[in-house]
Amino acid sequence: KVIAPIDDTPAQRAGLKSGDLLIRLDDKPVKGMSLNEAVNMMRGKPGSKIELTVVREGTDKPFKVVIERDIIRVASVKTKVLEPGYGYIRITHFQSRTGDDLTRAVDKLKKDAGGLKGVVLDLRNNPGGVLNAAVAVSDAFLEQGLIVYTAGRGEEAKMEFKAGPEDILSGAPMVVLVNGGSASASEIVAGALQDSKRALIMGEPT
Numbered sequence: 001k002v003i004a005p006i007d008d009t010p011a012q013r014a015g016l017k018s019g020d021l022l023i024r025l026d027d028k029p030v031k032g033m034s035l036n037e038a039v040n041m042m043r044g045k046p047g048s049k050i051e052l053t054v055v056r057e058g059t060d061k062p063f064k065v066v067i068e069r070d071i072i073r074v075a076s077v078k079t080k081v082l083e084p085g086y087g088y089i090r091i092t093h094f095q096s097r098t099g100d101d102l103t104r105a106v107d108k109l110k111k112d113a114g115g116l117k118g119v120v121l122d123l124r125n126n127p128g129g130v131l132n133a134a135v136a137v138s139d140a141f142l143e144q145g146l147i148v149y150t151a152g153r154g155e156e157a158k159m160e161f162k163a164g165p166e167d168i169l170s171g172a173p174m175v176v177l178v179n180g181g182s183a184s185a186s187e188i189v190a191g192a193l194q195d196s197k198r199a200l201i202m203g204e205p206t
Contacts (some may be wrong), residue, residue, distance in 0.1 A: 004182070006072075074093070133163070145192075
C-alpha cells in the first residue's frame with residue numbers, strides 16, 4: 001500500500017497516489033512477498049522501467065502504471081512567498097539534515113517575504129522519516145514543552161524530547177496542512193505543535 005508518493009520521484013511523476021494498492025510488479029503478484037522482496041524487485045538501474053498493477057479506491061478495476069526508475073535526489077524542505085509577509089514551507093519527508101535545512105530555508109524566506117507575519121507548513125503526503133528530524137522541526141517552532149516521548153518496559157525504551165527556548169518564527173501564526181498520507185514523523189510534528197497550541201492543524205485525518 002502506498003502511504004504517500006514523495007515529491008519529485010518517479011512514483012509521483014507517474015501519478016501514484018496515497019492509498020493505492022500495488023498488486024503486481026511486472027507480471028509477478030505481490031501476494032506472499034515480503035516488503036523487502038517487493039522493494040528489491042522495484043529497485044533497478046536508472047532508466048529501466050517497471051510495470052505496476054494498481055488498485056485504487058473509486059476505480060472499477062485494476063490498471064497498469066509504468067514507472068521509469070531514476071536516482072532519487074529529493075530536497076526535503078521547499079519554500080515560497082505566498083504574498084509579502086506570508087510564507088509557505090513544504091517538508092516532503094524527514095531526513096537527518098531536515099532540521100538544518102529548515103532553519104536555512106526560513107532565513108531565506110524571511111528575506112524574500114520582507115519578514116514573516118504568518119506561515120503555512122505543508123506536511124501532506126509526507127510519510128515520515130527520522131525521529132530526530134521530527135524533534136528538530138518541532139523544536140524550531142516551539143520555545144518550551146514536551147515534543148514527544150517514548151515508553152516501554154525497559155528503561156532504555158524511555159526517552160523524552162523537549163523544546164529549547166528559541167522559535168525561529170518569533171511566534172508568527174502557523175497553519176499545518178495534513179492528510180491521509182501524513183504519517184510517522186509528520187504526525188509527531190503536527191501533534192506537538194497542536195498540543196502546545198502553537199499551530200492550527202487543517203486538512204484530513206492522518
